[in-house]
Amino acid sequence: DAGVTQSPTHLIKTRGQQVTLRCSPKSGHDTVSWYQQALGQGPQFIFQYYEEEERQRGNFPDRFSGHQFPNYSSELNVNALLLGDSALYLCASSLWQGNEKLFFGSGTQLSVL
């Protein structure tokens, strides 16, 4: 039973570029949430997707956008990268309205130079 998988594991970009991160949820899960974890901080909620729609959004600018596909996998896109976007990006999956059983991936480490 595959857990939550994220790709790539590491990524280096320069300021102003765009990046796409990918996530495959745990088998049987239909809801994907994305979190940003800066160095020395806890994960911060970016947004959540269910039925291919953004259901909730945290305090992140419009440069952060996402998508969910019919197979429940998801992408996180960040445009016009800033140095401050350097962080570990975590994907978590669950059943809808089931955040008591949230499973996290190992994350994508994004470095913006």
Add this chain to the structure above:
Amino acid sequence: AQSVSQHNHHVILSEAASLELGCNYSYGGTVNLFWYVQYPGQHLQLLLKYFSGDPLVKGIKGFEAEFIKSKFSFNLRKPSVQWSDTAEYFCAVTQNRDDKIIFGKGTRLHILP
């Protein structure tokens, strides 16, 4: 807005010592509370959770936490720590099963063998 405060950023203990990690949240309504753990090189995983019922919650690996509503606290405890408990611990809160989860900044626990 909800927030979570973890009092200790870095804790160092010897094996067999007792552990208590503090966590306070700021929200006056009904809350659901979590402790997550991230072992070195691994993904975030759920340690224990409180949704309702007995305020003393038991989790995996001998950990427990007590929800004290009057103090807005959900402290994590373990009577005797092991070297393998070295990890980062995150307290988290949410209002509902379909709501975003808000994390604290984490506490790095280092157990000396």
